[in-house]
Amino acid sequence: MADTDIYDKYVDIFNQKKHFRKLEGKDVVSADSYVSCADNIRVYVRISDGMIEDASFDKVSCFVGVVVSEMLASDMIGKPVSYLDSIDIPHINKLMGVDVTQNFQMNGCAELPVSAFREIAKKVKI
Amino acid sequence: MDKPLIPKQEFPIFRNNPTLTFLDSAASSQKPSYVINAMGEFYSTTYANIHRGMYKLSEESTNLYEKAREKVAKLIGAKPSEIIFTKSATESLNLLAYVLDPESYAVSLMEHHSNFVPWQQMAKRRNRPVSYIDIDDEGFFRELPKSSLYALSAASNVLGTLNNIGALCREIGDNGGISVIDATQAVPHDRFDVRENRCDFAVFSSHKMLGPTGIGVLYAKEGILDNARPFLFGGDMIKSVGVEGTEFSAMPYKYEAGTPPIAEAIGLSAAIEILEKAGLENIRKHEMELTGYMINAIRDMENITYYGPRDPGKKAGVVAFTVKGMHANDVAYFLSNKNIAIRSGHHCAMPLHKRLNVTGTARASFYVYNEKADIDTLLDALGKLNYR
Numbered sequence: 001m002a003d004t005d006i007y008d009k010y011v012d013i014f015n016q017k018k019h020f021r022k023l024e025g026k027d028v029v030s031a032d033s034y035v036s037c038a039d040n041i042r043v044y045v046r047i048s049d050g051m052i053e054d055a056s057f058d059k060v061s062c063f064v065g066v067v068v069s070e071m072l073a074s075d076m077i078g079k080p081v082s083y084l085d086s087i088d089i090p091h092i093n094k095l096m097g098v099d100v101t102q103n104f105q106m107n108g109c110a111e112l113p114v115s116a117f118r119e120i121a122k123k124v125k126i
Numbered sequence: 127m128d129k130p131l132i133p134k135q136e137f138p139i140f141r142n143n144p145t146l147t148f149l150d151s152a153a154s155s156q157k158p159s160y161v162i163n164a165m166g167e168f169y170s171t172t173y174a175n176i177h178r179g180m181y182k183l184s185e186e187s188t189n190l191y192e193k194a195r196e197k198v199a200k201l202i203g204a205k206p207s208e209i210i211f212t213k214s215a216t217e218s219l220n221l222l223a224y225v226l227d228p229e230s231y232a233v234s235l236m237e238h239h240s241n242f243v244p245w246q247q248m249a250k251r252r253n254r255p256v257s258y259i260d261i262d263d264e265g266f267f268r269e270l271p272k273s274s275l276y277a278l279s280a281a282s283n284v285l286g287t288l289n290n291i292g293a294l295c296r297e298i299g300d301n302g303g304i305s306v307i308d309a310t311q312a313v314p315h316d317r318f319d320v321r322e323n324r325c326d327f328a329v330f331s332s333h334k335m336l337g338p339t340g341i342g343v344l345y346a347k348e349g350i351l352d353n354a355r356p357f358l359f360g361g362d363m364i365k366s367v368g369v370e371g372t373e374f375s376a377m378p379y380k381y382e383a384g385t386p387p388i389a390e391a392i393g394l395s396a397a398i399e400i401l402e403k404a405g406l407e408n409i410r411k412h413e414m415e416l417t418g419y420m421i422n423a424i425r426d427m428e429n430i431t432y433y434g435p436r437d438p439g440k441k442a443g444v445v446a447f448t449v450k451g452m453h454a455n456d457v458a459y460f461l462s463n464k465n466i467a468i469r470s471g472h473h474c475a476m477p478l479h480k481r482l483n484v485t486g487t488a489r490a491s492f493y494v495y496n497e498k499a500d501i502d503t504l505l506d507a508l509g510k511l512n513y514r
Contacts (some may be wrong), residue, residue, distance in 0.1 A: 017483070
C-alpha cells in the first residue's frame with residue numbers, strides 16, 4: 001500500500017481525533033515518547049481492576065503518529081492491561097493492514113506511540 | 127531565474143526523473159555528469175593509492191589529489207597547506223572539538239547539530255563553560271558573549287540568514303578568541319573568502335556543492351594547528367615511527383591519517399570547475415532571484431507562515447515555512463506524491479526550532495539547476511494542500 005493510500009484510508013480517524021485529549025486522575029498512568037524528528041506525544045491510560053478503562057494522547061505528531069495512537073487507544077479500551085505489553089510494530093501492521101517497516105520514516109512515526117504505550121506497560125509492571 | 131543556471135540535462139538524475147521537482151539541495155545537491163564522469167574516469171584510468179607509491183599511477187593519482195587541494199584552497203582564498211580533507215564537514219568540526227582546548231565555548235542557537243553537539247559534549251567532558259548566542263526572529267546573532275572559542279554558521283541551513291561573518295570574525299579575533307565557521311551553506315552558493323572574512327577555521331562539505339559524498343573540508347589558518355595534537359593516528363600522517371615514539375607530519379598531512387577519499391577529492395575538484403565556470407556571483411544572483419520570488423509568493427498565502435529574513439539579499443537560497451494545521455512531515459509526504467522533494471522536520475537544528483517555538487518546518491532550497499517553474503510547481507501544490 002502506498003503512502004497516499006494510508007492518508008486516504010485513515011483521514012477520517014485523523015480528522016476526528018477521538019482520543020486526542022488529556023486524562024487526569026489517580027488511576028491514570030501517562031508516559032512520553034520522543035523521536036528524532038522532534039515529535040513528542042504523551043499517552044494516558046486509565047486502569048481499573050486490571051482493565052483498561054480509557055486511553056488517550058496529546059502533544060505533537062504527524063499523520064501516521066496520530067492515526068497509530070488513535071487506533072491503539074481505540075483498540076485497547078476494555079481490554080486487560082496485559083494488552084499494553086503486546087504492543088509492537090507487527091501489532092501496528094495488523095491494525096493498519098500495512099507493513100510500516102517498508103517505509104523508514106513511517107516506521108519511525110509509528111514507533112512514537114508504540115514506545116509511549118510500552119513505557120506505560122513498564123510503569124504498571126505487567 | 128526563468129531557466130536553470132546550469133541546464134537540468136547536465137544532471138543524470140533529472141534525465142532519469144523528468145518530472146522531479148528537486149528542492150532539497152541544502153540537504154545534498156544533485157551531481158552533474160561532469161563530476162560523475164571525472165570520478166569514473168579516475169577509477170578507470172589513474173587510480174592508485176597516493177603519497178607512497180614510486181610508480182607512475184601513484185604519482186599521477188597523488189598529483190590529482192594535491193591539485194584538488196589547490197583548487198579548494200583557491201576557491202576560498204586559502205593556501206593548500208591550510209586545507210585538510212576529512213570525510214565530512216561534521217568530521218571537520220569533530221576534529222576541531224577534539225584538538226582545540228579553549229577555556230570556554232560560545233555556540234549560536236542557530237547552529238546545525240554538527241556545529242553544536244561536538245562543542246557542547248566536549249565542554250561537558252572538560253568541565254568548561256558554554257555560552258549560547260541568542261538570535262533575533264530573523265536569525266541574526268545578538269551580542270557575542272565573552273569566550274575563547276566561537277562556533278558560528280555563515281548561513282543558516284533553516285532560515286538562510288547570512289550573518290556578517292567578516293565583522294564577527296574580526297571582533298572575535300581582536301578580542302583574542304578563535305572563530306570556527308560552519309560555511310557548509312555558504313561556500314556552494316557564493317564567493318566565500320576565508321582571508322577576507324578573517325576566519326580561524328572554516329568547514330564545508332563536497333556533497334552540497336555538486337560534488338560526491340564522503341569528503342569534507344577543514345580550513346585551518348596557517349600556524350594555528352602546528353602545535354595541536356593529531357586527531358586520528360595511522361599511516362600517511364607520520365614522519366617517523368619507532369618504539370621510542372612517533373614524529374608527525376606537517377600540516378595538512380598530520381590530520382589526514384590513513385588512505386584519504388582520493389576519488390572524492392577528484393570529484394570535488396570537478397565540481398569546483400563547474401561552479402567556477404557558472405560563476406559564484408551568478409549562482410548567488412540566481413538563488414537570490416528564486417528566493418525572492420518564493421518569499422513574495424507565499425506572503426499572500428494565508429495558510430503559510432514563513433521563517434527567516436524577508437530580504438533575499440540577507441539570506442541564502444532556503445525558504446522555511448509551516449502550513450497552517452498541517453505537520454511539516456505531512457506537508458513533505460503530500461508534496462512527495464507530486465514528485466516534489468522538500469525537507470521537513472528540524473533540519474538538524476533543534477535548538478533553533480525551540481527558539482522559534484515550532485516543532486518542525488518545511489524547507490525548500492534552491493541551487494543551480496532550479497528555475498522559476500520549480501517554485502511554481504511547489505506553490506501550486508502548496509495551495510491545494512489539506513488532509514482531505
